[in-house]
Amino acid sequence: MKRRKTIFSVLVYLLLSLGAVFYLLPLYWMVRSSLLPMAQIFRMPPIWIPNPPQFGNYSQALRILPFGRYLGNTLTILIPTMVGTLLTSSISAYAFARIEWPGRDIWFGLIITGMMLPYAVTLIPTFLGWKLLGAYGSYYPLIVPSWFGGGAFNIFMLRQFYMTIPHELDEAAYMDGAGHLRIYFFILLPLIKSALIVVGLFTFIRVWNDFLGPLVYLKTEKQFTLAIGLQQFVGQYTAQWHLLMAASTLVALPTVTIYLIGQRYFVEGIALTGLKG
Amino acid sequence: MHATPVVRRGRSTFMRRNARAGYLLAAPAILGFLIFTMVPMVASFVLSFTDYQIINTPSFVGWRNYRELFDGTDSLFFKSLKATNYFVFLSVPLNTIFAFMLASLLNRPIRARGFFRAIYYIPSVVPVVAVTTIWMWLLNPDLGLINVTLRKIGLPTNKWIFSEPTVIPSLALMDLWATGNIVVIYLSGLQGVGTHYYEAVEVDGGNAWHKFWNITVPMMTPTIFFNVIMGFINGFQSFAQAFMMTQGGPNNASLFYMFYLYREAFTFSKMGRACAIAWILFLIIGVLTAVIFRTSKYWVFYEGSDER
Numbered sequence: 001m002k003r004r005k006t007i008f009s010v011l012v013y014l015l016l017s018l019g020a021v022f023y024l025l026p027l028y029w030m031v032r033s034s035l036l037p038m039a040q041i042f043r044m045p046p047i048w049i050p051n052p053p054q055f056g057n058y059s060q061a062l063r064i065l066p067f068g069r070y071l072g073n074t075l076t077i078l079i080p081t082m083v084g085t086l087l088t089s090s091i092s093a094y095a096f097a098r099i100e101w102p103g104r105d106i107w108f109g110l111i112i113t114g115m116m117l118p119y120a121v122t123l124i125p126t127f128l129g130w131k132l133l134g135a136y137g138s139y140y141p142l143i144v145p146s147w148f149g150g151g152a153f154n155i156f157m158l159r160q161f162y163m164t165i166p167h168e169l170d171e172a173a174y175m176d177g178a179g180h181l182r183i184y185f186f187i188l189l190p191l192i193k194s195a196l197i198v199v200g201l202f203t204f205i206r207v208w209n210d211f212l213g214p215l216v217y218l219k220t221e222k223q224f225t226l227a228i229g230l231q232q233f234v235g236q237y238t239a240q241w242h243l244l245m246a247a248s249t250l251v252a253l254p255t256v257t258i259y260l261i262g263q264r265y266f267v268e269g270i271a272l273t274g275l276k277g
Numbered sequence: 278m279h280a281t282p283v284v285r286r287g288r289s290t291f292m293r294r295n296a297r298a299g300y301l302l303a304a305p306a307i308l309g310f311l312i313f314t315m316v317p318m319v320a321s322f323v324l325s326f327t328d329y330q331i332i333n334t335p336s337f338v339g340w341r342n343y344r345e346l347f348d349g350t351d352s353l354f355f356k357s358l359k360a361t362n363y364f365v366f367l368s369v370p371l372n373t374i375f376a377f378m379l380a381s382l383l384n385r386p387i388r389a390r391g392f393f394r395a396i397y398y399i400p401s402v403v404p405v406v407a408v409t410t411i412w413m414w415l416l417n418p419d420l421g422l423i424n425v426t427l428r429k430i431g432l433p434t435n436k437w438i439f440s441e442p443t444v445i446p447s448l449a450l451m452d453l454w455a456t457g458n459i460v461v462i463y464l465s466g467l468q469g470v471g472t473h474y475y476e477a478v479e480v481d482g483g484n485a486w487h488k489f490w491n492i493t494v495p496m497m498t499p500t501i502f503f504n505v506i507m508g509f510i511n512g513f514q515s516f517a518q519a520f521m522m523t524q525g526g527p528n529n530a531s532l533f534y535m536f537y538l539y540r541e542a543f544t545f546s547k548m549g550r551a552c553a554i555a556w557i558l559f560l561i562i563g564v565l566t567a568v569i570f571r572t573s574k575y576w577v578f579y580e581g582s583d584e585r
Contacts (some may be wrong), residue, residue, distance in 0.1 A: 256402055
């Protein structure tokens, strides 16, 4: 019986390690290809460890892909989106979790149901609306929506967090004459810090990786974000795999790094969103 | 006795204050819902009955947009439905089974669980543009790693995304690579299954298979249910693969619905027709979700309720 258990657990490790190799391989292949000279990239059998690594590929990719400007553009969208999302989702979630008001549950239900609506349905009228306002070709369409609740998903998640905090805390503050804004800001917000980090991290990844939004709303190459800039780059340098892989690595590096740093919070956040069923 | 009215008045001002504060603080979310969900939804419905093409003033054309899609005037509509259905009905079951298996393995009492979980999740945070670029390179028919390896071990190679019969399976395979977030959702669900259930099976002399099939699977059905629905909603709206990798080809075999819609709207400026296309998608997803919901009472098990 004991032996069978050992064999079983060896099998589990084996399967997991094999899976891990397959999951890491594409990323390894990307980095490897980004460090090979063009001539070696097609050599058979394939070279696994670049020797010497061609860091020059990166400087060449950076010369073609204006990384600095695209990064600046991405941050121009990212920072206000982050602030808007954190502020308005936490304040709205507070209203849904901690205040009793008529119509609350209906509105909450509507907002959550709205999450099921395919974005295909709202995409075109929203685009036409922004065009009508003359904001097509600006960053506003990509930023402003985050200042209106920051997404149903985040409101739902933060509400879950608020609900775990005992009501005595706000009642005591209320008796002392504190208003809702003060209770929200000074008492509850510090208590849901870890949830706010989760929202912040997810927002970072979402905006950094967003592809369709910038594709639809940005007109000129000058305004491009990293994601859309890379897409352009792929179209122009089709067969130059060493450069394409260097550029892909550069664009992927920040999100992977952010994830590895904030891993604990990611897992916490995903766990919460998945348990709603 | 005369104290009651005072209390009541105090209570009602309290409630009125709360009502005001509630609406005020929830205003961003409520306005956001109205401006960015409700209004566009209605507008999209109305536009789907017009011939709006940006340069003209829209006029009502009745059901024409819908009719032209279904009567074959635009033959691409059915092609895109076929391609998308194929992809969704291949990748959602594959993802569900694969992610569930992976999560079950990770849920064993193993060391380095965090390490493995991190590895399986990393592909999910890689920007989709980078993901598609990496896979275009891996799947490259002449020089990509996959064909090179197949050739080396003497297996037949394939044209992958450049051949009609294999393009969708290739994209589904690629989809499996980014399934990490579903794995994490399953894993957290698995960790919530009470150990006393497993102990009960042990007392009854059940083995590992009994535990898995009679406890783990039923207890996880709500999570599976949630993931399947989200999988369908997201799968039907897949876009980047077609846009970046295949341009819908070869021969429209990977003409994803969302890519088709995007092209009608933003390349050909046929806004009215694109709205009709969007509403058909909405109906498809709605019907599918309703069907899954209706069948859920036969297979989704909620802890603490005797009825199923």
